[in-house]
Amino acid sequence: MAGDGTPILEVDALTLAFGGVRALSGVTFPVARGSITSVIGPNGAGKTSLFNSISGFYRPQGSVRFEGQSIERLAPPKRAKLGLARTFQNIALFRGMTVLDNIKLGRHAHMRTGVLDALFYLGRARREEMELRRDVEERIIDFLEIDHIRKAPVGSLPYGLQKRVELARALAMRPKVLMLDEPVAGMNREETEDMARFILDVREEWGVTVLMVEHDMGMVMDISDHVVVLNFGQVIAQGLPRDVQADPQVAAAYLGSGNVDDLRAKLGADARKVA
């Protein structure tokens, strides 16, 4: 089920260097509205750098357009407010806060409560906080099945649940594009399946476009509409999952040999593991 119309996000000729290391060179690809687009590539290929460039931490050359608007000059909080939400490869939750507070933080940019409202907790502050609580409970906590841990401090939770809480927080941001950096890394098979289902449901029920970096080939091939392959900071292939699988260059990047059948075999094994 590919999205259609103009791309919601367009990455155009992004180039980024750290000293001598070219983390990204001329990276260009579209993210179709409503699609699940995956970025894959070996370690060090530049995937996280790409995400950091899109969310505004790095200032690469080239441009990023979000719903047709150039955003490369905007600071990260502005991009967040436009509807770019993300999770991190190494979970970036606030460990001392409860699950509920972590999720609530996601809504920050969409709320108006000022200092005076907050001190008195009347009128706007109370109204907004109550609305937020209801929305978080009914749309996010229920949806991600984390009712039982809402009051738990995040630091006490197992890894898989923390990943889920981070997704919840990103959803609280009312995202248009949800960027997930390795959402199932380090998860067991059951957790991976849950996460894959959540990602599909998010797209389905919330109409959110998903851009993800993932190493789990089985999951990538199963749920993506469009796959972008990075190697040494360059896009070496992109297209439908099956076309990317059939690309000799991709096989070379992953296996060191250009034999596509080997890649298929490896991916097949991964896919069975997930399914």
Added chain:
Amino acid sequence: MRIASAKESYATDEALFDSAVQRAWFAVLLLALALFPFTVNQYWAYLACLAAINVISATGLNILTGYTGLVSLGQAAFMGVGAYTVAVLEARLGTPFLLNLLLGGCMAAAVGMVFGIPSLRVKGLYLAISTIAASFILHFVFANWTSVTKGVSGINVPPARLFGIDLDTPFKLYWVIVPLAVLMLLGAANLFRTRVGRAFIAVRDRDISAEVLGIPLLRTKLTSFALSSFYAGVAGGLWAYFFRVVTPESFPLLMSIFFLAAIIVGGMGTILGGILGAVFMTLVPELLKLGVGVVSPFWPEAAVVLSPVRTVVFGALIVGFLVFEPQGLTEMWRRTRRFFHLWPFKT
């Protein structure tokens, strides 16, 4: 369990005091505060006022340092800004007491915000040093802007007047200072039920991911500086009415360290911490003094011998807290409460 019924009672669940027991204890506490002055002499009323002023300022610093993670050694100087503002308004213009306090808070907030600008670039020890600079610059201004501050001789402050009554004793001031402290504490507690307070904590814990969530760092940090200095300014204003004279030496750097110590001893990043810490730091030296007083009839040299010991004991108590209870008095309080919660069924 409460969690199971949460959907029906979000409002209850989000309340400041979320159980009847807590509300009852709060009422008891308020009642105790209201009866306190009638049961003690002026000396204890004096100490209570001083403690309440320190609680306000420590709570302000706790917002900045404990909750937002920005270490500041400028709190006393910002109190000075509030105190001078109030002194000038009261002595020169004779504007109403409560208005002066409000303006003192606002002036301190503005000044605090300016000195908070470096916080975008520097953190931790470096920020602490840059706030020391604030302390020196403000001291210089207090001492040298003689046309307004009267230089080193300072400003004498007429007593606060409310409803035609001169609030010229600790007993009378108690009725303004303590209620104000309670209100400002409730305000601070409210803050952390909303997006504003959450953003502070987010900036403290992980500023990078705070930005990704749409929290602008500079703005949030400056807001925290402004609020914290507002608390300092009001505390300083009360201080001016309490001691009735404001000089450049009234708010030394040592006093800023006192507040930092108070929130560390009390517990950083908790409202209770600011209260317990400030009360502890204000009262313990007095209690030690009292202890010396008690033994001196039996041991005439006690004052001479024990006075230096008193200072050492106070210092040792602070160090003891840092080492044995880094979470501060608040954590000890929680443990005690848990104990009585379960006792006698479990221990």
